[in-house]
Amino acid sequence: MGVECARRDAAARLLFEEASSILNFDLFNLLLKGPQEKLNETQIAQPALLTASVALFTSWKRAHNVEIDCCAGLSLGEYSALCCSGVLSFAAAVELTAKRGALMQQAAAANPGEMYAILGLSQQQTEAVCAAAAAAARSSSRKEGGVYCGVANYLCPGNYAVSVSRSAAAALQQAAAAAAAKRCVRLQVSGAFHSPLMAPAAAGLAAAIAAADFQTPQTPVLLNVDAQIHTNPQVIKQKLIQQWQQSMELLGRLGMEESFEFGPGGILSKLNSKINPHVRTVRVE
Template identity: 40%
Template sequence: MSRLAFVFPGQGSQSVGMLSDLAATYPIVKATFDEASAALGLDLWALSQDGPVEDLNQTENTQPVLLTAGVAVFRAWQAAGGRTPDFLVGHSLGEYTALVAAGAISLADGVRLVAERGRLMQSAVPAGEGAMAAILGLDDDMVRQCCAEAAAVGVVEAVNFNAPGQVVIAGSTAAVSAAIEKLKAAGAKRALPLPVSVPSHCALMKPAAEKLRPVLESIVFSAPTIPVVQNVAARIEADASAIREALVQQLY
């Protein structure tokens, strides 16, 4: 039998009305949102269904909504009799979702943790002052070169290497805009701004990462029941301290 992996998404995959069809078929979806909402003191289902989109896209809201959505889909898969995956992995925020799905942290701790992560990230870079964009059609080195040339304007870095020909850049709004112009001139097929309120995974997030460390230390981590592949090192870790350190490092 072929091996199965689940990949949980990161910020930018949210939309108003998400999972409404799935929730109509699988009651566990809404029940998962109710559980997470009670832990956080915020109606995450209403936010995901009714928005407004401006509120949904604020990172302190986006992160707990997407984590809950990922766990809800995973539970629906289990309720439908889907087999247990061999590996879990998550894109950025999705690494936290993977850890919840693997039983390393509880859903309640997970949503509280990522909501605080979002607040720390937003405080590091006020809304409107940071940006991210997906660059399609250029190799990694060209994206790095264009970002280096645009760095005279401000911080901008190639941060997520999603696939050959798809790289995400992040940094200050002005520097990201400057980099996009250079990337288009270099032959990028598309440059897609992402619907996020913070520039994740660049140097601007280092202050938030250091403040996140004690928050992670306050959370009880157990050994994952399903192997989780880390973002930073592409390793599988069961040790709680190693998992925490990887979550700090992946922020910047």
């Protein structure tokens, strides 16, 4: 996760060192040696992913004479996009993602939950599966409150991320199977993100964002919450507190011919190839 980039590029390595200084632990060493369980903690994973993606972007941009028309990121990746577009300084982005991760970790401890990728169903079918799972879990526990299951991310047609209370996770898997989903795969995250179960984190994150210095972007930013391109730093700040498929569809309509994904995994490249099959997508890792 950015390790090879830092090894071959001194400037990228400096970003890891700056992040380590802010976080008060050796981020590069943790990425290199683990343990993986530590990296899976969202309070660690979020600033780590941000640092890796920004390092990859800055290293690649120095090596290529390419003009960037727009920056976008999915979920945590929006913070990387804001940094790469000049809205946030790298230090501010590290601080915000570390705060975001810590708040979400606390919310996950208070409201245990999980996330799943459901493949092969339509949006309406996936939403129906979530409703059925929540109803089944409430019925079995005989409780109206405390159970949640809903779509967290509309990634691309036939691929949706679902957040669910831990008590309803088994019901979700059963409902997905009953609906003939191709797959229902648990994601390796430490909570039910992008859901009401994260509500305890909202106030603290809003305060941290409000206090951060947002600059006018050097490159326009496309935000997930409304799938619109923004250049006003105050509007970006407001929107950040509040979906991916709609964002990519907009870029396709605006004539996007080539996209670049910075960071590990290549998931967004696969999603974009389904949303915009005519667009050339390049992975940089």
